[in-house]
Amino acid sequence: MQQTEAIIKARNLKKSFGENTIIKNVSFDLMKEENLVIMGKSGTGKSVLIKCIIGLLVPDEGELSVMDYNLMDIDADQLNELRRTVGYLFQGGALYDSMTVERNLKFPLRRFPDAPSESEIDELVDEVLENVELAHTKHKMPSELSGGMKKRIALARTLIMKPKIMLYDEPTTGLDVITSNEISDLILEMRKKYNISSIIITHDISCVDKTADRIIILDKGEVLNEGSFDEIRKSNDNTIRAYFESV
Amino acid sequence: MTPQKCGENSTQIKFIILEKLEKKETIQKILIGQAKQYLENTGSIVNFTLRFLKNIFSPPFEWRELLKQVYFSGYKSLFFIGTTSFIVGMVFTMQSYPTMSSLGTESWIPTMISLSIVREIGPLITALIFAGKVGSGIGAELGSMKVTEQIDAMSVSGTKPMNFLVVSRVGATTIAVPLLVLYADALGFLGSYFAFQSKEEITMYFFFNQAISVVTYVDLIPSLIKSAMFGFAIGMVASYQGFHAEQGTQGVGRAANTSVVISSFLIFVIDLIMVQINSFFL
Ligand SMILES: Nc1ncnc2c1ncn2[C@@H]1O[C@H](COP(=O)(O)OP(=O)(O)OP(=O)(O)O)[C@@H](O)[C@H]1O
Ligand SMILES: [Mg+2]
Numbered sequence: 001m002q003q004t005e006a007i008i009k010a011r012n013l014k015k016s017f018g019e020n021t022i023i024k025n026v027s028f029d030l031m032k033e034e035n036l037v038i039m040g041k042s043g044t045g046k047s048v049l050i051k052c053i054i055g056l057l058v059p060d061e062g063e064l065s066v067m068d069y070n071l072m073d074i075d076a077d078q079l080n081e082l083r084r085t086v087g088y089l090f091q092g093g094a095l096y097d098s099m100t101v102e103r104n105l106k107f108p109l110r111r112f113p114d115a116p117s118e119s120e121i122d123e124l125v126d127e128v129l130e131n132v133e134l135a136h137t138k139h140k141m142p143s144e145l146s147g148g149m150k151k152r153i154a155l156a157r158t159l160i161m162k163p164k165i166m167l168y169d170e171p172t173t174g175l176d177v178i179t180s181n182e183i184s185d186l187i188l189e190m191r192k193k194y195n196i197s198s199i200i201i202t203h204d205i206s207c208v209d210k211t212a213d214r215i216i217i218l219d220k221g222e223v224l225n226e227g228s229f230d231e232i233r234k235s236n237d238n239t240i241r242a243y244f245e246s247v
Numbered sequence: 248m249t250p251q252k253c254g255e256n257s258t259q260i261k262f263i264i265l266e267k268l269e270k271k272e273t274i275q276k277i278l279i280g281q282a283k284q285y286l287e288n289t290g291s292i293v294n295f296t297l298r299f300l301k302n303i304f305s306p307p308f309e310w311r312e313l314l315k316q317v318y319f320s321g322y323k324s325l326f327f328i329g330t331t332s333f334i335v336g337m338v339f340t341m342q343s344y345p346t347m348s349s350l351g352t353e354s355w356i357p358t359m360i361s362l363s364i365v366r367e368i369g370p371l372i373t374a375l376i377f378a379g380k381v382g383s384g385i386g387a388e389l390g391s392m393k394v395t396e397q398i399d400a401m402s403v404s405g406t407k408p409m410n411f412l413v414v415s416r417v418g419a420t421t422i423a424v425p426l427l428v429l430y431a432d433a434l435g436f437l438g439s440y441f442a443f444q445s446k447e448e449i450t451m452y453f454f455f456n457q458a459i460s461v462v463t464y465v466d467l468i469p470s471l472i473k474s475a476m477f478g479f480a481i482g483m484v485a486s487y488q489g490f491h492a493e494q495g496t497q498g499v500g501r502a503a504n505t506s507v508v509i510s511s512f513l514i515f516v517i518d519l520i521m522v523q524i525n526s527f528f529l
Contacts, residue, residue, distance in 0.1 A: 056402065084404075084405040090399070092395060094396040095397070096397055107406065111406045
Protein backbone atom coordinates (compact mmCIF):
# COMPACT_ATOMS: atom_id res chain seq x y z
CA MET A 1 0.00 0.00 0.00
CA GLN A 2 1.27 3.39 -0.96
CA GLN A 3 -1.08 5.47 1.16
CA THR A 4 0.14 6.31 4.61
CA GLU A 5 -2.73 8.36 5.91
CA ALA A 6 -4.58 6.70 8.77
CA ILE A 7 -8.37 6.85 8.50
CA ILE A 8 -8.96 5.18 11.86
CA LYS A 9 -6.59 5.69 14.74
CA ALA A 10 -6.90 3.76 17.99
CA ARG A 11 -4.55 4.21 20.93
CA ASN A 12 -4.52 2.25 24.18
CA LEU A 13 -8.20 1.45 24.11
CA LYS A 14 -9.77 -0.10 27.15
CA LYS A 15 -13.30 -1.34 27.64
CA SER A 16 -14.90 -3.17 30.57
CA PHE A 17 -18.39 -4.32 31.34
CA GLY A 18 -18.68 -4.04 35.09
CA GLU A 19 -15.82 -6.05 36.58
CA ASN A 20 -15.16 -7.77 33.31
CA THR A 21 -12.38 -6.12 31.30
CA ILE A 22 -12.80 -7.19 27.68
CA ILE A 23 -10.35 -4.89 25.91
CA LYS A 24 -7.25 -4.21 27.95
CA ASN A 25 -4.94 -2.26 25.71
CA VAL A 26 -5.44 -2.12 21.99
CA SER A 27 -3.78 0.26 19.53
CA PHE A 28 -3.92 0.14 15.74
CA ASP A 29 -4.28 2.24 12.63
CA LEU A 30 -6.41 1.62 9.59
CA MET A 31 -4.83 3.18 6.52
CA LYS A 32 -6.79 4.59 3.60
CA GLU A 33 -8.02 1.86 1.25
CA GLU A 34 -6.50 -0.83 3.39
CA ASN A 35 -8.10 -4.15 4.27
CA LEU A 36 -7.22 -4.86 7.86
CA VAL A 37 -8.15 -8.29 9.17
CA ILE A 38 -8.71 -8.81 12.89
CA MET A 39 -8.45 -12.37 14.12
CA GLY A 40 -8.80 -13.77 17.59
CA LYS A 41 -10.49 -16.39 19.68
CA SER A 42 -14.22 -16.25 20.28
CA GLY A 43 -14.98 -13.85 23.11
CA THR A 44 -11.76 -11.81 22.93
CA GLY A 45 -13.72 -8.68 22.16
CA LYS A 46 -13.45 -8.32 18.39
CA SER A 47 -17.09 -7.31 18.01
CA VAL A 48 -16.80 -5.02 21.02
CA LEU A 49 -13.84 -3.32 19.37
CA ILE A 50 -15.61 -2.49 16.14
CA LYS A 51 -18.75 -1.47 18.02
CA CYS A 52 -16.55 1.19 19.59
CA ILE A 53 -15.54 2.41 16.15
CA ILE A 54 -19.16 2.94 15.12
CA GLY A 55 -20.07 4.51 18.45
CA LEU A 56 -22.39 1.78 19.71
CA LEU A 57 -20.07 1.37 22.67
CA VAL A 58 -17.77 3.97 24.18
CA PRO A 59 -14.27 2.91 25.28
CA ASP A 60 -13.46 3.61 28.93
CA GLU A 61 -9.98 4.89 28.20
CA GLY A 62 -7.68 5.67 25.31
CA GLU A 63 -7.95 7.63 22.08
CA LEU A 64 -10.10 6.75 19.11
CA SER A 65 -10.61 8.82 16.00
CA VAL A 66 -12.37 7.90 12.79
CA MET A 67 -11.69 10.27 9.90
CA ASP A 68 -11.87 13.66 11.59
CA TYR A 69 -14.21 12.61 14.36
CA ASN A 70 -13.01 12.04 17.89
CA LEU A 71 -15.10 9.12 19.13
CA MET A 72 -14.21 9.73 22.77
CA ASP A 73 -16.07 13.02 22.67
CA ILE A 74 -18.72 13.22 20.00
CA ASP A 75 -22.28 14.58 20.03
CA ALA A 76 -25.31 12.84 18.59
CA ASP A 77 -25.46 14.86 15.36
CA GLN A 78 -21.79 14.36 14.57
CA LEU A 79 -22.12 10.69 15.32
CA ASN A 80 -25.02 10.40 12.88
CA GLU A 81 -22.96 12.20 10.26
CA LEU A 82 -20.08 9.81 10.78
CA ARG A 83 -22.33 6.77 10.72
CA ARG A 84 -23.62 7.65 7.27
CA THR A 85 -20.13 7.14 5.89
CA VAL A 86 -19.33 3.96 7.79
CA GLY A 87 -20.97 0.64 6.93
CA TYR A 88 -21.29 -2.05 9.57
CA LEU A 89 -22.11 -5.64 8.70
CA PHE A 90 -23.46 -7.17 11.89
CA GLN A 91 -22.32 -10.62 12.89
CA GLY A 92 -25.94 -11.81 12.85
CA GLY A 93 -27.02 -9.73 9.85
CA ALA A 94 -29.60 -7.76 11.86
CA LEU A 95 -32.08 -7.50 9.00
CA TYR A 96 -35.34 -5.76 9.93
CA ASP A 97 -37.60 -8.77 10.05
CA SER A 98 -40.82 -6.81 9.72
CA MET A 99 -39.79 -5.41 6.32
CA THR A 100 -39.25 -6.92 2.88
CA VAL A 101 -35.74 -7.10 1.45
CA GLU A 102 -36.50 -4.06 -0.66
CA ARG A 103 -37.64 -1.97 2.29
CA ASN A 104 -34.64 -3.16 4.30
CA LEU A 105 -32.38 -1.74 1.64
CA LYS A 106 -34.32 1.48 1.23
CA PHE A 107 -34.77 2.17 4.91
CA PRO A 108 -31.60 4.19 5.60
CA LEU A 109 -31.43 5.86 2.17
CA ARG A 110 -34.90 7.34 2.40
CA ARG A 111 -34.03 8.93 5.70
CA PHE A 112 -30.88 10.67 4.57
CA PRO A 113 -30.93 14.45 4.91
CA ASP A 114 -30.15 14.74 1.19
CA ALA A 115 -32.01 11.61 0.15
CA PRO A 116 -31.80 10.53 -3.48
CA SER A 117 -35.05 10.55 -5.45
CA GLU A 118 -37.31 7.52 -5.30
CA SER A 119 -36.29 6.39 -8.81
CA GLU A 120 -32.60 6.75 -7.99
CA ILE A 121 -33.18 4.67 -4.87
CA ASP A 122 -34.88 2.00 -6.96
CA GLU A 123 -31.89 1.86 -9.26
CA LEU A 124 -29.49 1.60 -6.35
CA VAL A 125 -31.50 -1.25 -4.85
CA ASP A 126 -31.39 -3.20 -8.10
CA GLU A 127 -27.70 -2.52 -8.46
CA VAL A 128 -26.67 -3.82 -5.03
CA LEU A 129 -29.01 -6.80 -5.31
CA GLU A 130 -27.26 -7.63 -8.59
CA ASN A 131 -23.93 -7.31 -6.80
CA VAL A 132 -24.84 -9.92 -4.20
CA GLU A 133 -26.71 -11.96 -6.82
CA LEU A 134 -30.03 -11.94 -5.02
CA ALA A 135 -32.20 -9.87 -7.34
CA HIS A 136 -34.99 -12.44 -7.09
CA THR A 137 -35.42 -11.94 -3.33
CA LYS A 138 -36.44 -8.30 -3.62
CA HIS A 139 -39.99 -8.83 -2.42
CA LYS A 140 -39.30 -11.56 0.12
CA MET A 141 -39.32 -11.23 3.88
CA PRO A 142 -36.09 -11.99 5.77
CA SER A 143 -37.75 -15.03 7.37
CA GLU A 144 -38.04 -16.57 3.90
CA LEU A 145 -34.29 -16.35 3.25
CA SER A 146 -31.55 -18.83 4.14
CA GLY A 147 -28.79 -17.84 6.56
CA GLY A 148 -26.30 -17.13 3.78
CA MET A 149 -28.83 -15.09 1.82
CA LYS A 150 -29.56 -12.99 4.91
CA LYS A 151 -25.89 -12.28 5.30
CA ARG A 152 -25.59 -11.17 1.69
CA ILE A 153 -28.66 -8.95 1.95
CA ALA A 154 -27.22 -7.42 5.10
CA LEU A 155 -24.05 -6.79 3.16
CA ALA A 156 -26.05 -5.21 0.35
CA ARG A 157 -27.81 -3.00 2.88
CA THR A 158 -24.53 -1.53 4.05
CA LEU A 159 -22.99 -1.23 0.58
CA ILE A 160 -25.98 0.68 -0.77
CA MET A 161 -24.91 3.62 1.38
CA LYS A 162 -21.59 3.81 -0.51
CA PRO A 163 -19.59 3.93 2.70
CA LYS A 164 -15.99 5.14 2.92
CA ILE A 165 -15.20 2.67 5.67
CA MET A 166 -16.63 -0.84 6.02
CA LEU A 167 -16.63 -2.88 9.20
CA TYR A 168 -17.28 -6.52 8.42
CA ASP A 169 -18.08 -8.71 11.44
CA GLU A 170 -17.51 -12.25 10.23
CA PRO A 171 -18.78 -11.78 6.67
CA THR A 172 -18.24 -15.39 5.60
CA THR A 173 -18.91 -17.38 8.76
CA GLY A 174 -21.50 -20.08 8.23
CA LEU A 175 -21.36 -19.87 4.45
CA ASP A 176 -20.29 -22.59 2.03
CA VAL A 177 -16.90 -22.32 0.34
CA ILE A 178 -18.23 -21.01 -2.94
CA THR A 179 -20.39 -18.30 -1.42
CA SER A 180 -17.71 -17.25 1.02
CA ASN A 181 -15.25 -16.93 -1.87
CA GLU A 182 -17.78 -14.76 -3.65
CA ILE A 183 -18.09 -12.56 -0.60
CA SER A 184 -14.30 -12.22 -0.37
CA ASP A 185 -14.23 -11.22 -4.02
CA LEU A 186 -17.01 -8.74 -3.40
CA ILE A 187 -15.04 -7.15 -0.56
CA LEU A 188 -12.11 -6.67 -2.94
CA GLU A 189 -14.29 -5.44 -5.75
CA MET A 190 -16.03 -2.87 -3.54
CA ARG A 191 -12.70 -1.50 -2.47
CA LYS A 192 -11.59 -1.16 -6.07
CA LYS A 193 -14.85 0.47 -7.14
CA TYR A 194 -15.42 2.85 -4.25
CA ASN A 195 -12.00 3.07 -2.56
CA ILE A 196 -13.38 1.64 0.66
CA SER A 197 -11.13 1.08 3.67
CA SER A 198 -12.19 -1.99 5.64
CA ILE A 199 -11.79 -3.81 8.89
CA ILE A 200 -12.67 -7.46 8.50
CA ILE A 201 -13.21 -9.74 11.46
CA THR A 202 -12.96 -13.34 10.39
CA HIS A 203 -11.79 -16.83 11.27
CA ASP A 204 -11.99 -17.94 7.68
CA ILE A 205 -8.40 -18.42 6.49
CA SER A 206 -9.21 -18.36 2.80
CA CYS A 207 -11.02 -15.07 3.29
CA VAL A 208 -8.01 -13.76 5.22
CA ASP A 209 -5.66 -14.89 2.47
CA LYS A 210 -7.72 -13.25 -0.23
CA THR A 211 -8.57 -9.95 1.40
CA ALA A 212 -5.96 -9.08 4.02
CA ASP A 213 -3.32 -6.43 3.47
CA ARG A 214 -2.45 -6.64 7.11
CA ILE A 215 -3.56 -8.81 10.01
CA ILE A 216 -3.92 -8.11 13.71
CA ILE A 217 -4.27 -10.96 16.16
CA LEU A 218 -6.19 -10.11 19.30
CA ASP A 219 -5.77 -12.24 22.38
CA LYS A 220 -7.22 -11.64 25.85
CA GLY A 221 -7.93 -8.02 25.04
CA GLU A 222 -4.52 -7.18 23.66
CA VAL A 223 -2.80 -7.15 20.28
CA LEU A 224 -0.72 -10.32 20.19
CA ASN A 225 0.79 -9.90 16.77
CA GLU A 226 0.56 -7.81 13.64
CA GLY A 227 1.80 -8.27 10.09
CA SER A 228 1.07 -9.49 6.59
CA PHE A 229 -0.49 -12.88 5.91
CA ASP A 230 2.89 -14.52 5.27
CA GLU A 231 4.57 -12.89 8.25
CA ILE A 232 1.85 -14.00 10.62
CA ARG A 233 1.73 -17.42 9.13
CA LYS A 234 5.39 -18.00 9.87
CA SER A 235 4.98 -16.99 13.50
CA ASN A 236 6.29 -19.37 16.13
CA ASP A 237 3.58 -18.53 18.63
CA ASN A 238 1.40 -21.57 19.25
CA THR A 239 -1.82 -19.60 19.58
CA ILE A 240 -1.25 -17.99 16.21
CA ARG A 241 -0.16 -21.20 14.51
CA ALA A 242 -3.43 -22.79 15.57
CA TYR A 243 -5.39 -20.51 13.23
CA PHE A 244 -3.39 -21.59 10.24
CA GLU A 245 -3.18 -25.28 11.01
CA SER A 246 -6.13 -26.10 8.83
CA VAL A 247 -4.47 -24.59 5.76
CA MET B 248 -44.55 -35.33 40.30
CA THR B 249 -44.23 -38.24 42.72
CA PRO B 250 -45.24 -37.61 46.34
CA GLN B 251 -41.66 -38.15 47.39
CA LYS B 252 -40.35 -35.52 45.02
CA CYS B 253 -43.06 -33.19 46.10
CA GLY B 254 -41.89 -33.66 49.68
CA GLU B 255 -38.32 -32.98 48.68
CA ASN B 256 -39.46 -29.84 47.00
CA SER B 257 -41.36 -28.56 49.98
CA THR B 258 -38.41 -29.20 52.29
CA GLN B 259 -36.31 -27.33 49.81
CA ILE B 260 -38.69 -24.42 49.90
CA LYS B 261 -38.73 -24.53 53.70
CA PHE B 262 -34.97 -24.48 53.60
CA ILE B 263 -34.88 -21.45 51.33
CA ILE B 264 -37.34 -19.63 53.54
CA LEU B 265 -35.32 -20.49 56.65
CA GLU B 266 -32.18 -19.31 54.95
CA LYS B 267 -33.82 -16.05 54.02
CA LEU B 268 -35.05 -15.62 57.58
CA GLU B 269 -31.58 -16.26 58.92
CA LYS B 270 -30.25 -13.57 56.64
CA LYS B 271 -32.76 -11.33 58.37
CA GLU B 272 -34.66 -10.97 55.14
CA THR B 273 -37.81 -10.02 56.90
CA ILE B 274 -40.94 -9.31 54.93
CA GLN B 275 -40.32 -5.62 55.50
CA LYS B 276 -36.93 -5.86 53.91
CA ILE B 277 -38.25 -7.81 50.96
CA LEU B 278 -41.00 -5.26 50.43
CA ILE B 279 -38.61 -2.35 50.76
CA GLY B 280 -36.24 -4.03 48.32
CA GLN B 281 -39.01 -4.51 45.81
CA ALA B 282 -40.23 -0.96 46.20
CA LYS B 283 -36.68 0.32 45.73
CA GLN B 284 -36.22 -1.65 42.57
CA TYR B 285 -39.55 -0.39 41.37
CA LEU B 286 -38.60 3.22 41.98
CA GLU B 287 -35.26 2.76 40.23
CA ASN B 288 -37.05 1.27 37.27
CA THR B 289 -39.53 4.14 37.24
CA GLY B 290 -36.61 6.57 37.36
CA SER B 291 -35.03 5.18 34.23
CA ILE B 292 -38.40 5.11 32.50
CA VAL B 293 -38.79 8.81 33.29
CA ASN B 294 -35.34 9.39 31.81
CA PHE B 295 -36.29 7.48 28.70
CA THR B 296 -39.48 9.54 28.46
CA LEU B 297 -37.50 12.78 28.56
CA ARG B 298 -35.31 11.53 25.73
CA PHE B 299 -38.48 10.62 23.89
CA LEU B 300 -39.95 14.10 24.36
CA LYS B 301 -36.77 15.62 22.98
CA ASN B 302 -37.08 13.46 19.89
CA ILE B 303 -40.77 13.89 19.28
CA PHE B 304 -40.34 17.26 17.59
CA SER B 305 -37.19 16.43 15.71
CA PRO B 306 -37.71 15.40 12.10
CA PRO B 307 -38.20 13.13 10.31
CA PHE B 308 -41.68 12.34 11.53
CA GLU B 309 -42.77 8.84 10.59
CA TRP B 310 -46.43 9.40 9.66
CA ARG B 311 -46.88 6.16 7.83
CA GLU B 312 -45.47 4.13 10.65
CA LEU B 313 -47.73 5.97 13.11
CA LEU B 314 -50.89 5.25 11.12
CA LYS B 315 -49.88 1.64 10.69
CA GLN B 316 -49.34 1.32 14.43
CA VAL B 317 -52.67 2.98 15.29
CA TYR B 318 -54.43 0.64 12.96
CA PHE B 319 -52.77 -2.50 14.27
CA SER B 320 -52.93 -1.66 17.94
CA GLY B 321 -56.60 -0.75 17.70
CA TYR B 322 -57.50 -3.69 15.59
CA LYS B 323 -55.63 -6.23 17.72
CA SER B 324 -57.59 -5.49 20.88
CA LEU B 325 -61.00 -4.70 19.37
CA PHE B 326 -62.57 -8.06 20.09
CA PHE B 327 -61.39 -8.48 23.68
CA ILE B 328 -62.15 -4.95 24.74
CA GLY B 329 -65.58 -5.17 23.15
CA THR B 330 -66.57 -8.44 24.78
CA THR B 331 -65.18 -7.55 28.17
CA SER B 332 -66.96 -4.21 28.26
CA PHE B 333 -70.18 -5.84 27.17
CA ILE B 334 -69.92 -8.44 29.93
CA VAL B 335 -68.97 -5.93 32.60
CA GLY B 336 -71.87 -3.66 31.62
CA MET B 337 -74.16 -6.65 31.90
CA VAL B 338 -72.81 -7.94 35.21
CA PHE B 339 -72.78 -4.51 36.74
CA THR B 340 -76.45 -4.04 35.89
CA MET B 341 -77.43 -7.48 37.16
CA GLN B 342 -75.58 -6.86 40.40
CA SER B 343 -77.12 -3.51 41.14
CA TYR B 344 -80.64 -4.35 40.03
CA PRO B 345 -81.85 -6.13 43.21
CA THR B 346 -80.66 -3.37 45.54
CA MET B 347 -81.90 -0.59 43.33
CA SER B 348 -85.29 -2.17 42.84
CA SER B 349 -85.72 -2.87 46.55
CA LEU B 350 -85.26 0.86 47.05
CA GLY B 351 -87.63 1.54 44.18
CA THR B 352 -84.89 3.34 42.24
CA GLU B 353 -84.38 0.88 39.41
CA SER B 354 -85.21 3.56 36.87
CA TRP B 355 -81.93 5.23 37.82
CA ILE B 356 -79.93 2.28 36.59
CA PRO B 357 -79.31 3.54 33.03
CA THR B 358 -77.94 6.86 34.22
CA MET B 359 -75.95 5.38 37.10
CA ILE B 360 -74.38 2.72 34.93
CA SER B 361 -73.59 5.13 32.14
CA LEU B 362 -71.76 7.50 34.46
CA SER B 363 -69.70 4.71 36.01
CA ILE B 364 -68.86 3.31 32.61
CA VAL B 365 -67.84 6.62 31.11
CA ARG B 366 -65.92 7.91 34.09
CA GLU B 367 -64.21 4.79 35.30
CA ILE B 368 -65.02 1.35 34.00
CA GLY B 369 -64.59 2.04 30.29
CA PRO B 370 -61.15 3.64 30.52
CA LEU B 371 -59.90 1.17 33.12
CA ILE B 372 -60.97 -2.00 31.33
CA THR B 373 -59.77 -0.72 27.99
CA ALA B 374 -56.39 0.29 29.34
CA LEU B 375 -55.82 -2.95 31.24
CA ILE B 376 -56.69 -5.14 28.28
CA PHE B 377 -54.73 -2.89 25.96
CA ALA B 378 -51.70 -3.19 28.23
CA GLY B 379 -51.99 -6.97 28.19
CA LYS B 380 -52.52 -7.27 24.47
CA VAL B 381 -50.72 -4.37 22.81
CA GLY B 382 -48.23 -3.36 25.53
CA SER B 383 -46.83 -6.85 25.79
CA GLY B 384 -46.69 -7.03 22.00
CA ILE B 385 -44.64 -3.85 21.78
CA GLY B 386 -42.36 -5.03 24.58
CA ALA B 387 -41.75 -8.34 22.84
CA GLU B 388 -41.34 -6.86 19.37
CA LEU B 389 -38.90 -4.15 20.37
CA GLY B 390 -37.20 -6.59 22.75
CA SER B 391 -36.51 -9.05 19.98
CA MET B 392 -35.34 -6.23 17.72
CA LYS B 393 -32.98 -5.24 20.47
CA VAL B 394 -31.49 -8.68 21.05
CA THR B 395 -31.06 -9.36 17.33
CA GLU B 396 -29.27 -6.00 17.02
CA GLN B 397 -31.90 -4.54 14.67
CA ILE B 398 -32.17 -1.44 16.83
CA ASP B 399 -28.39 -1.04 16.73
CA ALA B 400 -28.52 -1.52 12.98
CA MET B 401 -30.93 1.39 12.72
CA SER B 402 -28.75 3.69 14.81
CA VAL B 403 -25.69 2.64 12.87
CA SER B 404 -27.27 3.55 9.55
CA GLY B 405 -27.67 7.10 10.81
CA THR B 406 -31.43 6.91 11.31
CA LYS B 407 -33.10 7.48 14.63
CA PRO B 408 -34.70 4.34 16.03
CA MET B 409 -36.30 6.52 18.68
CA ASN B 410 -38.34 8.29 15.98
CA PHE B 411 -39.15 5.32 13.85
CA LEU B 412 -39.89 2.82 16.60
CA VAL B 413 -40.80 4.65 19.79
CA VAL B 414 -42.40 7.91 18.71
CA SER B 415 -44.67 6.08 16.30
CA ARG B 416 -45.67 3.42 18.81
CA VAL B 417 -46.25 5.74 21.74
CA GLY B 418 -48.14 8.11 19.44
CA ALA B 419 -50.27 5.20 18.31
CA THR B 420 -51.12 3.94 21.78
CA THR B 421 -51.92 7.47 22.93
CA ILE B 422 -54.38 7.88 20.06
CA ALA B 423 -55.77 4.35 20.09
CA VAL B 424 -56.74 4.04 23.76
CA PRO B 425 -59.19 7.00 23.83
CA LEU B 426 -60.79 5.78 20.61
CA LEU B 427 -61.12 2.29 22.03
CA VAL B 428 -62.59 3.74 25.23
CA LEU B 429 -65.45 5.30 23.27
CA TYR B 430 -66.08 1.94 21.69
CA ALA B 431 -65.85 0.16 25.05
CA ASP B 432 -68.30 2.65 26.57
CA ALA B 433 -70.79 1.95 23.80
CA LEU B 434 -70.53 -1.80 24.25
CA GLY B 435 -70.75 -1.45 28.01
CA PHE B 436 -74.04 0.41 27.55
CA LEU B 437 -75.24 -2.31 25.25
CA GLY B 438 -74.42 -5.03 27.78
CA SER B 439 -76.19 -3.08 30.45
CA TYR B 440 -79.22 -2.64 28.20
CA PHE B 441 -79.52 -6.37 27.59
CA ALA B 442 -79.36 -7.11 31.29
CA PHE B 443 -81.83 -4.37 32.10
CA GLN B 444 -84.42 -5.22 29.47
CA SER B 445 -84.61 -8.78 30.80
CA LYS B 446 -86.10 -7.27 33.96
CA GLU B 447 -87.91 -4.20 32.74
CA GLU B 448 -89.90 -3.23 29.69
CA ILE B 449 -87.63 -0.75 27.99
CA THR B 450 -86.74 0.05 24.38
CA MET B 451 -83.14 0.33 23.31
CA TYR B 452 -83.78 3.88 22.16
CA PHE B 453 -85.13 4.93 25.52
CA PHE B 454 -82.32 3.23 27.43
CA PHE B 455 -79.56 4.79 25.36
CA ASN B 456 -81.28 8.14 25.39
CA GLN B 457 -81.38 8.09 29.17
CA ALA B 458 -77.83 6.79 29.49
CA ILE B 459 -76.32 9.35 27.14
CA SER B 460 -78.35 12.33 28.31
CA VAL B 461 -76.58 12.41 31.69
CA VAL B 462 -73.10 12.24 30.22
CA THR B 463 -71.73 15.74 29.84
CA TYR B 464 -68.44 17.08 28.60
CA VAL B 465 -67.33 17.30 32.18
CA ASP B 466 -67.53 13.50 32.34
CA LEU B 467 -66.36 12.70 28.87
CA ILE B 468 -63.38 15.02 28.35
CA PRO B 469 -61.50 14.12 31.55
CA SER B 470 -62.20 10.47 30.82
CA LEU B 471 -60.65 10.78 27.36
CA ILE B 472 -57.68 12.74 28.65
CA LYS B 473 -57.15 10.08 31.26
CA SER B 474 -57.39 7.40 28.58
CA ALA B 475 -54.80 9.15 26.44
CA MET B 476 -52.51 9.20 29.46
CA PHE B 477 -53.07 5.49 29.99
CA GLY B 478 -52.17 4.94 26.34
CA PHE B 479 -49.07 7.07 26.65
CA ALA B 480 -47.93 5.20 29.75
CA ILE B 481 -48.52 1.80 28.15
CA GLY B 482 -46.58 2.71 25.00
CA MET B 483 -43.76 4.35 26.90
CA VAL B 484 -43.27 1.55 29.41
CA ALA B 485 -43.40 -1.15 26.74
CA SER B 486 -40.96 0.70 24.49
CA TYR B 487 -38.60 1.23 27.38
CA GLN B 488 -38.71 -2.43 28.34
CA GLY B 489 -38.13 -3.47 24.75
CA PHE B 490 -35.21 -1.10 24.25
CA HIS B 491 -33.62 -2.38 27.44
CA ALA B 492 -34.23 -6.07 26.94
CA GLU B 493 -31.36 -8.27 28.00
CA GLN B 494 -29.74 -10.75 25.67
CA GLY B 495 -31.50 -13.95 24.72
CA THR B 496 -35.02 -15.25 24.43
CA GLN B 497 -35.53 -14.85 28.16
CA GLY B 498 -34.84 -11.15 27.84
CA VAL B 499 -37.59 -10.80 25.26
CA GLY B 500 -40.08 -12.66 27.46
CA ARG B 501 -39.18 -10.59 30.45
CA ALA B 502 -39.54 -7.36 28.46
CA ALA B 503 -43.06 -8.35 27.44
CA ASN B 504 -44.03 -9.46 30.91
CA THR B 505 -42.60 -6.46 32.75
CA SER B 506 -44.29 -4.12 30.28
CA VAL B 507 -47.67 -5.44 31.34
CA VAL B 508 -46.95 -5.48 35.06
CA ILE B 509 -45.53 -1.98 35.26
CA SER B 510 -48.02 -0.33 32.94
CA SER B 511 -50.99 -1.95 34.70
CA PHE B 512 -49.69 -0.57 37.96
CA LEU B 513 -49.16 2.86 36.42
CA ILE B 514 -52.70 2.83 35.09
CA PHE B 515 -54.04 2.71 38.65
CA VAL B 516 -51.61 5.38 39.81
CA ILE B 517 -52.62 7.70 36.97
CA ASP B 518 -56.27 6.95 37.72
CA LEU B 519 -55.77 7.97 41.32
CA ILE B 520 -53.96 11.18 40.40
CA MET B 521 -56.54 12.12 37.79
CA VAL B 522 -59.47 11.63 40.13
CA GLN B 523 -57.79 14.05 42.56
CA ILE B 524 -57.19 16.63 39.85
CA ASN B 525 -60.71 16.20 38.60
CA SER B 526 -62.29 16.71 41.99
CA PHE B 527 -60.10 19.76 42.50
CA PHE B 528 -61.52 21.42 39.40
CA LEU B 529 -65.16 20.52 39.99
N1 LIG C 1 -23.07 -5.14 25.89
C1 LIG C 1 -22.36 -6.00 26.60
N2 LIG C 1 -22.50 -6.09 27.94
C2 LIG C 1 -21.76 -6.96 28.67
N3 LIG C 1 -20.85 -7.79 28.16
C3 LIG C 1 -20.65 -7.77 26.84
C4 LIG C 1 -21.38 -6.87 25.99
N4 LIG C 1 -20.96 -7.06 24.73
C5 LIG C 1 -20.02 -8.01 24.78
N5 LIG C 1 -19.82 -8.44 26.05
C6 LIG C 1 -18.85 -9.45 26.46
O1 LIG C 1 -17.63 -9.17 25.86
C7 LIG C 1 -16.97 -10.35 25.48
C8 LIG C 1 -16.47 -10.24 24.07
O2 LIG C 1 -17.58 -10.23 23.19
P1 LIG C 1 -17.42 -10.08 21.63
O3 LIG C 1 -18.79 -10.18 21.07
O4 LIG C 1 -16.64 -8.86 21.31
O5 LIG C 1 -16.56 -11.35 21.25
P2 LIG C 1 -15.98 -11.71 19.85
O6 LIG C 1 -14.50 -11.58 19.96
O7 LIG C 1 -16.66 -10.94 18.80
O8 LIG C 1 -16.33 -13.25 19.75
P3 LIG C 1 -17.00 -14.07 18.54
O9 LIG C 1 -15.87 -14.48 17.66
O10 LIG C 1 -17.63 -15.22 19.21
O11 LIG C 1 -17.98 -13.16 17.87
C9 LIG C 1 -17.94 -11.48 25.72
O12 LIG C 1 -17.51 -12.17 26.87
C10 LIG C 1 -19.26 -10.82 25.96
O13 LIG C 1 -19.96 -11.53 26.93
MG1 LIG D 1 -18.08 -11.23 17.44
